[in-house]
Amino acid sequence: MDLIEETFLAVDPDVVSAAIREPRFTADLWPDLDLSVFMDRGRDGVRWSATGALVGSVEVWLEPYGDGVVAHTFVRADLTRRGSTTEPAQIDDWRKTAAEHQRRARHAKAVWWGVKDRLEAGRKPGEPAV
Known part of the structure; x- marks a missing residue:
């Protein structure tokens, strides 16, 4: 399975970088996976090895x-x-894999929209980033 999801957040990158390191974030995004960091890229993000359902x-x-x-x-x-x-x-x-891909894509988008709502709280459209 190769899944790519992208979300724009009008938030300082350092704030988003801190948010993705919160245990709550990974538990929400991948609740059925056990993760182990294998590359912490600092402000640029994180890569994890995954076991569990995937x-x-x-x-x-x-x-x-x-x-x-x-x-x-x-x-x-x-x-x-x-x-x-x-x-x-x-x-x-192949339909089983396709269904799982679609389920995970929708779930990831919902989680990211929740993060976006939380981190952009109080920002009106068109205003500078929080």
Whole structure:
């Protein structure tokens, strides 16, 4: 599964960088994954190894843009075999993978919109970043 999700936040990149390091953020975004940081890129984001419902890597890359930041979320992982948190499943039905991809894409967008609402609180459209 290769999933890419992008959200613009009119917020200082350092604030978003701190938010993605909160345990609450990763628990909300990937509740069925066990994560281990393998590359902390500072202000630019974090990459994690993932096990659990998926095995592979997940990443949030923060790209400063205008008066805010574009948060790029990447999931590069395989569904795991039933009963295992580390062995990839053999999927014969592409629809299962497609449905899981779509479910995770919608979930990621909802989580990011929640982060956006929280971090941009009090900012009216057209006003400078918070």
